[in-house]
Amino acid sequence: MDKILVIEDDLKLQKYIKDYLQAYDFEVEMVKDFNRIVQQVEESNPHLILLDINLPTFDGFYYLRVLRKKFHMPIIILSARSDEGEQIRGMEFGADDYVTKPFSIGILLAKINAVLRRTNHREEESNFVLGSLKLLNDSMKLQYKDLNMDLSKNEYRLMNMFMKRAGEVISREELLEALWDEQMFVDDNTLTVNITRIKKKLNEHGIPIVISTKRGVGYVFDPTDC
Incomplete structure (x- = not known):
């Protein structure tokens, strides 16, 4: 279920949006303290x-600029300011769409669904998922369940191939070749060191041994137990 955080001070409009979106199986939260907007976004972690x-x-x-520096979830602006x-x-400050008031709630729902589809499509393209493992291409991290591991450039390239x-x-x-593209620049020992580091990181995060050596x-990378 996708979670939507509504940052709107009009109580009547709050209720209208919440009731409508909940009827379409969205989880809806409202910002109550407008002095803690950034903190509530962090706590809520909405879609x-x-x-x-x-x-x-x-x-x-102001908040759009602040949120864009810290978070990557899509943001749709609601505003009575209809000036082009x-x-x-x-849009230049990072909004994914702009809806002018008064608006049709059906149009708002359509825009929400369209933005979420685009976002989910980009995420599918940028991340590689295998069982409980997810390789986050944008940040070069390896995610295992709720844990994130930072990878070096070479570790990321190896995990991508594995x-x-x-x-x-x-x-x-x-x-x-995956590491350096040209074999002439390869130090065979460096490959061994990088694979050893990957094994150590996986072990430190409770991941079973999944890389085995074929002498x-x-x-071979076998994530069956992950």
Whole structure:
């Protein structure tokens, strides 16, 4: 179930949006303390934010800039400011869409669904999932259940090949090419060191041994127990 956080100070509009979206199986939360907007976004970790521009403290454009520096979830602006310049300003500050008030709730729902589809599609393209493991391409992290592991550039390249060719024997030559593209620049010992580091990180995060050595041939990555 997708979670939507509504940052809107009009109580009647709050209820209207919440009741409608809940009827379409969204989980909806409201910001209650407008002095803690950033903290509540962090605590809520929503899939999408609806952000009003006219707020009691700072305006929504201020919060849009702040949130864009810290978070990556999509943000749709709700605003009575229908001027084209304001809409352009919102998009330039990082909004994913701009809905002017008064609006049709059906149109808002359609825009929410469209933005979430685009976001989910981008995430599917940028991440590689294998069982409980997820390789986060944008941040070069390996995620196991709720744990995140930072990977070096070489560790990321090796994990990318291991996960895409799980269960296959991958030769040392192929892995060296994945690291440096040209075998002439390869230090064979560096490959061994990087694989040892990956094994250590996996072990430290409670992941069973999934990389085995095929002596004289290469390595096999088998995440069956993950």
